[in-house]
Amino acid sequence: xxxxxxxxxxxxxxxxxxxxxxxxxxxxxxxxxxxxxxxxxxxxxxxxxxxxxxxxxxxxxxxxxxxxxxxxxxxxxxxxxxxxxxxx
Numbered sequence: 001x002x003x004x005x006x007x008x009x010x011x012x013x014x015x016x017x018x019x020x021x022x023x024x025x026x027x028x029x030x031x032x033x034x035x036x037x038x039x040x041x042x043x044x045x046x047x048x049x050x051x052x053x054x055x056x057x058x059x060x061x062x063x064x065x066x067x068x069x070x071x072x073x074x075x076x077x078x079x080x081x082x083x084x085x086x087x088x
Contacts, residue, residue, distance in 0.1 A: 024066045039082040
């Protein structure tokens with residue numbers, strides 16, 4: 001248990017931040033699954049919209065320090081492979 005006033009406040013804050021981070025991570029996972037499902041269904045318009053929503057959510061998660069910016073960049077590169085396949 002926390003002993004000082006500042007430690008008590010830090011513990012409360014930690015719980016709030018953990019709840020926020022968990023909600024954000026859950027939303028990111030749901031959006032990633034939506035992108036994969038749309039890409040698998042070969043629906044170009046739906047997959048593009050899902051990719052844009054996922055990319056935007058990744059950027060917001062980086063902004064609030066939920067995930068690292070390099071991690072978000074890697075995820076965006078992976079969905080780009082789904083949405084914009086390499087031209088041969």
